[in-house]
Structures are given as C-alpha cells and as structure tokens.
Amino acid sequence: MDSTSPTSTASGPLRVLVVDDSAYNRQTIAAILAEDPSVAVIGRAVNGKEALQMAFELRPDVITLDLEMPEMDGYAFLRLLMAKCPVPVVVISSHDDRESVFRALELGAMDFIPKPRRKIGPELRKIADDLRAKIAIVGRLQVVSLQARANDEAARALARGEAEEEAAQPAPEGEEIAEAQEASEAAPEAPEKEVERPLGLLGVAASTGGPPAIQQLLRELPSGLPLAIVIAQHMPARFTRAFAGRLDRMSRFTVREAVDGERLERGVVYLAPGAHDVEILGDPDGPGRIRVREAVGEGTLMPSGDLLFRSGVHAYGSRFCALILTGMGSDGTAGAGVARDGGATVLAEDPETAVMPGMPGSAIAAGVVDQVLGLSELPIAIARFAERCRSGSEEPL
Secondary structure (H helix, E strand, O other): OEEOOOOOOOOOOEEEEEEOOOHHHHHHHHHHHHOOOOEEEEEEEOOHHHHHHHHHHHOOOEEEEOOOOOOOOHHHHHHHHHHHOOOOEEEEEOHHHHHHHHHHHHOOOOEEEEOOOOOOOHHHHHHHHHHHHHHHOHHHOOHHHHHHHHHHHHHHHHHHOHHHHHHHOOOOOHHHHHHHHHHHHHOOOOOOOOOOOOOEEEEEEEOOOHHHHHHHHHHHOOOOOOEEEEEEEOOOOOOHHHHHHHHHHHOOOEEEEOOOOOEOOOOEEEEOOOOEEEEEEOOOOOOOEEEEEEOOOOOOOOOOHHHHHHHHHHHHHHHEEEEEOOOOOOOOHHHHHHHHHOOOEEEEEOOOOOOOOHHHHHHHHOOOOOEEEOOOOHHHHHHHHHHHHHHOOOOOO
16 A cells, blocks of 8 residues: 555645556556646555555545456445445546446446556547546535435346346457447448337437436336437447447347437437437438437547437427436537427436536526426436327427
8 A cells, every 4th residue: 555645625636546456557547647736646555445444544535446456346345435435436447348337337436437558649648638637527526426326226236136147248348349340331231121210309418427327217217118319428439339238238228329320210229439429310201310420529528419409409309308417517508408499308407416417507507408307207207208299299398
C-alpha cells in the first residue's frame, strides 16, 4: 500500500484513490491525474482489501478501480463499499472486459473508461482526457442514487440467478466482433424481410449513470408495446455491442446494436454504436430507417441525443416521444425543444432520482419537457404514450 496524507479542504482539490494490481497502471493513472491541478491522488491500493481500508481511513472523493485483482476483486469491493461507505467509482477496464463493466455499473460504479495501453499515442491522450473529465464531474454526483440503484440491481440479480446466466453467455471478444463485422460486410445482401411497422417511436438519451437506468427502464416497460425504441447512450466504441447483448438477455424486448440502413421494427430496441451517431430517416411508405454515421462530437457526448430527437420528430411527428435520462451536460435539450415544437412528447427523469442530474435538469430549465418523472414512473408514461399511438389520438399525455 502506498499513500500520501490527505490535505484537501472543502474547497480544495478532488481527492482520488487509485486501485489497481498493476504497478504500471497505478503509476500511469496517477500521472494522468497529476496533470490536473484540481485533483490530488491521496492513495494507491493493489487490491480490494487494501482499497476498502484506505477508503475508510482517507475518505476519498472518488476512486478509480480495476476489476480483476487478487485477494478481493473489484466486484466484492464495490458491494462492500456501497453498503458501508458510498463513494463515486470510475472503473478502468480493458476492452476484453466489456461485459464485466456493466456488472460493475449495476453494483454502483459511476462510469468507466478503457484501460490505458503501454504506448503513448492519440488513444492514450483521449483516455487521459476522458478520465480527467469524468473525475471533474464527481462533485455533482448523487452517490445515494448510486447506492440505491446498486441495492435494487443486486436484489433483481439474486431473483433471476443472473450469475449463472452470465457464465453461460460470455461476451464476444474484440477480434471476434471485428471478424463478424467483416463477414457481414462481405456477405451478399439478403432479401429484405417484412417487418411489423411501429405505431410510434421512443428515443432515449443518456450519459453518466445511464446503463443501469436503461436496464431498469426496459425491465419495467410492459411487453407488446407498438413502439420501436432507439437509445443514444454516451459510451466508448467497442462496449455497446456487449451492452446490447446484456439488455437483450435481461428485458422482454429484442435489443441489438443499430446497423446503418436497417428498418425500424415494432418491439425492437436499437442501441447506437459507441462513437457513432444515429438518426431516423423518414419513410412515407414504411417504418423509417436508421442511419449510423461516425460521430462528429468530442469526449463523452457521443452518440448525440440532440440528433436523435431532431430526426425522430421529423420522421414520426406526434408519434415520437423523447426521453432524457441521467447524464452530465446538456445533450438532448436542443433536440427536445425541436421535438416538442414538432408535436412530440418530451419526458425527463426527475433530477432528484438521476445519478447525474445535468441532462434532464438542462431540458427542464429550458422549458422543453412535458413531464418530469422518477425512473420508476417513466414506464407508465411511456405505456400511456404507446396507447395514444395505438388509438391514433393526437391528445398530449
């Protein structure tokens, strides 16, 4: 264990505990954070057992966490930390650990970034920028929401016997994904099948805290909704396919990563690929199509909720519903304004229940939201919107 004395005050730098069994990673992460004068690394731990002791003694403002460690791994650490001393946690994950990231988020981790590789280059610089950005927002994080959501997820997982399900269905490796994509691109196009046209479209924008919120939302939505659902969750490339697979196993819906040009289908959830934007292309004689394109934004604001909302109302009009969930920043606010002006319904998660209130709070402050609801109340409002689409009513919610 190596540490320094905690010297921060209420107005001082954010105090960070770095947890990783690799000396190289501990040094690299500490060096990245040292470049920010508003951050102070107050300790470094080599496993979860040491990290718990240091968390209780040093009371850090935020923890960076590796998941695979000896003696006590990151999952056991998160369970104990959130039960006894909730602290915002940023997971540092390797690309081949994608499925594990979402387990950690369910246990209460705030967010994640890919693990730095052993070479200097644009990727390392981007990871460094992302890490500093995520650490910077920690002062606005609602830790109690993380703890409550972690407890809810743990109860659900126990009821489902989720551990056995996960062991039976491992996430695909990066090389396997790349090979599958290449094979798909090389194969001749199959005849386009008939799809059941959605009567309405739900667009969802989320960022920090979004994956567990989206899981809960999809679990609680009733089956048989006459809607297609498109989700823009701010997430790095290579992680969204594993997230889509996890959602598909846990919900009543068919969930998949969106593919450029595919037609919207009733009862299907489309997750925007990481580092790409999605927009809805209108189709007068059909259900509409998804366009996937490389994102032009920077940092964590990819994919764009604004673009999804603007294009969604253009294609579906009053049969479009825009939903803004937890997240930092203001993505979704401008698009929600356009959607509302076009006759769409706009919903926002209550900032009091959101892990990060920035995105819903921004839209609420702009006056572009029809209803503000807690996460557990949103499925009722969405079901009501779906029934309005089914009946052909133009009446607002």
